Amino acid sequence: MSELTINDADFANLRGQTVVVTGSSSGIGLETAKLLLDVGAFVVAGDVNPVPIxxxxIAFHKTNITLWEDLLGLFELAESKHGKVDHVxxxxxxxxKTLFVEDEVDENGKPVPPNLSVVDVNLKGTIYTVTMGLHFIKKQKKGSIVVTASASSFQRFGCTDYGVAKHGVLGLIRGLHLNLRVLNxxxxxxxxxxxxxxxRIATQAGTEKIGAKMQGPDVPARSAALLMADETKKGLLLFSVxxxxxxxxxxxxLKSVNEGLIREYLPEEEFAFDKLADVYISRLPKKWS
Ligand SMILES: NC(=O)c1ccc[n+]([C@@H]2O[C@H](COP(=O)([O-])OP(=O)(O)OC[C@H]3O[C@@H](n4cnc5c(N)ncnc54)[C@H](O)[C@@H]3O)[C@@H](O)[C@H]2O)c1
Known part of the structure; x- marks a missing residue:
């Protein structure tokens, strides 16, 4: 575990780069868009609501990330305006929305399926954004994707739909990191x-009740911009607190899985997952880039 100091100079190489930002009209996305504009990047913003700056x-495309066609329009706007996508x-x-313990029933007393709308946006929409982003970044053969996971990605969290989606987002980062390590x-x-x-998601009034301390959206915005700018950062998760x-x-x-468990109990399998990724990648039907 290591703490990072982020200086304004760390963002210098984002000048002139094209960054597609979703959720750009409020909170962390809006703050990141402002920071990127301040350092001279071009922002192509996608959100269901208009961007308030x-x-x-900055260019805006009304985008619902659960709709592939909307995302295509967003990335095509970036490409037509700037000729490339450097970061997403x-x-x-x-x-x-749901804890998955509501046990709702219909008028006949039969159980109804749970509401998966949060999983739809926070996980499916994020997978759509990332795979669409890869399609465009691949053309440059260089670039980066930063995904908003959460503190709920790696701990117990009773708002189950949200926690499920954010654990999935961490799985997405981990899986794609292994694959990109080989592909490019x-x-x-x-x-x-x-x-x-x-x-808008987390308000002071709500967190005060549970004794949690708030930070401003500028903090995660800086961590997102650093991960774009620093080409040595790969497969990492920056916790902002x-x-x-x-x-x-x-x-x-390293600590909990490799050192603590696999290295101790199954030392010969330490790199098995990396090798498995290599096997699947070798079976991809066409050359990737
Ligand atoms: N605020 C926190 O404490 C916190 C903590 C961890 C993670 N996050 C994550 O940060 C990200 C940004 O959220 P925020 O806290 O800035 O909240 P926010 O509500 O201020 O901003 C979220 C933005 O996403 C947009 N959006 C929602 N659904 C969309 C969709 N289907 N398609 C396109 N845009 C959509 C909203 O219109 C809004 O502009 C989210 O992924 C959230 O889960 C927030």
């Missing part, structure tokens, strides 16, 4: 994991 370097910030998301290590994927952050930035993925993987 005007700037010569897959950030759009919604608040929890110049295309990177990383995640941010904000702790309580004051936005109380204004601090802590890399936790290496610690989660």
């Amino acid at each position: 005007e700037h010569q370097n 910030f897959a950030n759009a998301g919604v608040a929890p 290590p110049s295309i990177r994927i990383n995640g941010i994991a904000p702790n309580w952050t004051e936005t 109380h204004g601090r930035h802590i890399e936790i993925e290496e610690a989660l993987l």
Whole structure:
């Protein structure tokens, strides 16, 4: 586990780069868009709501991330305006809705299926954004994707639909990191994991009741921009908490799984998952890039 200090100079190479940002009209996405504009990047913003800022370097496409056609329109706008996509910030998301213990029944007393709308946006929509992003970034053979995971990606969280989706998002980052490592290590994927952050999803009034301390959306915004800018950052998860930035993925993987379990009990299998990824990649039907 290591704490990072993020300086404004760290964002310098984002100048002139094209960044597609989803969930750009509020909270963490909006703050990241403003930061990117400040450092001279071009932002192509996608959200179900209009983006509330005007700037010569921002373009907006109304986008529901659960709709493939909307996302295609967003990325095609980026390509037509700037000729390329350098980075994607897959950030759009919604608040929890169901705990999966509601046990709702219909008028005949029969159980009805749970509401999966949060999983639909926060997981399916994020997978759509990332796979669409890869299609466009691949053309440059270089670039990065940053995905908004959450502190709920790696711990018990009773808002079950949200926690399920955010665990899935961490799985997406981990899986794609292994694959990109082989396919093209110049295309990177990383995640941010904000702790309580004051936005439309998480309000001060709500978190006060549970004794949690808020940070501003500028904190995860800086962690997202750093992961785009720093080409050495690959497959990481930056936890932002109380204004601090802590890399936790290496610690989660190495300590609890590899060192603690696999190395001790199954030392010969230490690299089995990496090798499995290599096998699946070798079976891909066409050359990737
Ligand atoms: N606020 C927190 O404490 C916190 C903590 C961890 C993770 N997150 C994550 O941060 C991300 C951003 O959320 P936020 O906290 O800034 O909340 P927010 O509500 O302020 O911003 C979310 C944005 O996503 C947009 N959006 C929602 N559904 C969409 C869809 N289907 N298609 C396109 N856009 C859509 C909203 O219109 C909004 O502009 C989310 O993925 C959220 O899960 C937030």
